[in-house]
Amino acid sequence: MTFCPNFDTLQSTILVSKTFHRVFQTRPKSITRAVAGNIVGPALPQALRVIRFPYDDYDTLDGDLSMATACPEDDKSVITAEEVEKLEENCQVVAELEDIYSLMNKDRTSKTSVLTSEESWRFRRAMYRIMLYCNQFSGTRYTEEEIELNDEEILDKIRKQRTAVLNEYPTDELQQLHSVVQFLRSIFISLSTTDLDFIDSLLSTGPANALRAWQDRSYEVIQDDVEFTMFDDEDDAPLFEGYFSLPFENIWTERKVTPPKEDDPASKWILDQVNGANDTCSQCATPGGLKLYTEANWDRFPIILANLLKKNIKRNQSITQSFFTATAHLVASDALGPFIGDLFDFALKIKPEFDGWERTDSYCLTCLTRFLEEHLWIWFREERIKGGWTPPEDCWYGWNCRTQIHKRYHADTKNHLCAPIKGDPA
Ligand SMILES: [Zn+2]
Ligand SMILES: [Zn+2]
Structure with missing residues (x-):
């Protein structure tokens, strides 16, 4: 049962006979966790934190930094049926984003991911952490007035909280996270409809929305749903400026790490190898x-x-x-x-x-x-x-x-x- 690839298969297996059902009843928790692991892969701890985090318990406009360590990734408690559903939903998003990442950064000839298991793990672990971060600092948590807020003192508090959240991760995993942010950024840049000034605001709507924008080939699909004032043409959204880059800068400085370069490819830190990186055009031999x-x-x-x-x-x-x-x-x-x-x-x-x-x-x-x-x-x-x-x-x-x-x-x-x-x- 622990080898079932998903919960539908597990369910059918249990229903086969009373004996099978009894087997399941002896270890429901460990079997459920094993099957969740089969779906989500080794990034299960990060995937679970996204759905378990008590977002409503934290006000990001106050100075409390305790959200950085709340609901840690090593939480081993039993996975409920409701959680299973959310895990599968998020996993679908992450898997589809990995396909796009692979096509853009690993191998231009395959529409499905050809990342090695190690590369895939790095990518997914980072993607779930970005999901968590975007939920924690989501624009939908604020009123319109708060989004436009220019109060340096409050902005400073939020930036400290963001820094504290990311500061929990070791440097190499943070560099991986940075590359995955670069990838999400590149999705928005690739949409010709995107006003580049909006990118930080767009990123804050989370990976699932980046995927929707990619599939729809326009960010407008997000705009319709999220309805932030930040999408209004004239308005700045200081709350989202430097959404990832400011906390990153703080951390690189504090840890005395050389910051990633602006034009570092999204493959850096994630991929061990890129397929066809030196291939040329079949007709004119231009490198591409x-x-x-x-x-x-x-x-x-x-x-x-x-x-x-x-x-x-x-x-x-x-x-x-x-x-x-x-x-x-x-x-x-x-x-x-x-x-x-x-x-x-x-x-x-x-x-x-x-x-x-x-x-x-x-x-x-x-x-x-x-x-x-x-x-x-x-x-x-x-x-x-x-x-x-x-x-x-x-x-x-x-x-x-x-x-x-x-x-x-x-x-x-x-x-x-x-x-x-x-x-x-x-
Ligand atoms: Zn003519
Ligand atoms: Zn050519």
Whole structure:
């Protein structure tokens, strides 16, 4: 029973027979803890502290530093059914964040984590501690007035409390925690909708919200739920300024540790090895490592599809309107990856100069952009024809035509989804 991978399996096992049930009854506590360990892994003590911490017993606006040591990680008390549910829920969040971390920092070719068990432990232990910290100093604990508060004395008290909480951890585990914060930060930075001034406030909403923002490709999903005044355009939120960085600075100084650099990668302190760190683009040999594009990360390709229409077509409104409709389902969506994959298969059939461009290879941004620009418009022409569209007469200048940009009548009555047969018109 202690080997059951989750509680559903344990439950079914117990229900198999009376004998099995009696076995469980002899050691319910140790079996439950063992199964919890199977789900959460070696970071179980940290995971338990997140759900057991008596948040309501501590007011972060007073000077009491005792929350730093309250409800310690080595609490061995029995795990209740209610706790099991919360553990599974948080574990799901941490596991999904590990997949993203792995894709961004460990191996660009796999959508699921390939971290070693040691690396995974470091990552998860740090992530649960960040979860705890964000709950302890969550923005939802304060009133609107308190969030905007500029009272240096109170701010100082809160910062001391934050420092005290993090100061409980040994230096190496704190460095790991710092790297995981860098990773969460990079999630928000990767969302083009993020105003960088908000990042500390966004971080304070906790790892589960960073995951939601990543999945939704926008931080607005958090904003809608959390409704902090800190998201208002003009307002500062001094309460969240230096949310992690100020306590870290205090601790590095006090412990005489060299502080991590601003541009230290999120892999530092967590990973023993990065796969493909020195890989180059399969077409132009540009070094790219983890930044190269592969099937596993195509769905995060940063350029809007309509901007990849060839040359002047992208400014032909007659075309772009129907293009937007045809590709709306690909915008900020996981469907973009498979779409690009299909485009590789499509390309095989039409352009001999792209022979040898395999969908399984890695590409730099420039090369993948060029590939998309050369094929997307042809794909779109075929799509329209398949949908019953009869192209009007080809314009001589094809995708290169400038008249299509500013003469709507010309754009509507001539086909520009074709290659030029005459040179650039004046
Ligand atoms: Zn390249
Ligand atoms: Zn034209």
